[in-house]
Amino acid sequence: MALSLSLAANPANRDEPDRKVTLTLPAPVVRELKRRMAAEDTTMRALVLEALAESGYDVAADELRDRRRRR
Secondary structure (H helix, E strand, O other), rough: EEEEEEEOOOOOOOOOOOOEEEOOOHHHHHHHHHHHHHHHHOOOOOHHHHHHHOOOOOOOOOHOOOOOOOO
């Protein structure tokens, strides 16, 4: 199962556009991510960026927010 997500190319330079990254992950991992997305009402992008930040990657705090438009 393939999964597409966008990551900031360089968090220090927010003028640079996001870049698309495509991953292939084990189906159980994708299912768990989808469950967590629903439970936390967030996006895959936000979950992945949060995990990267917790792993020590330089992710700007404002990138961790859910960027979906609210109705």
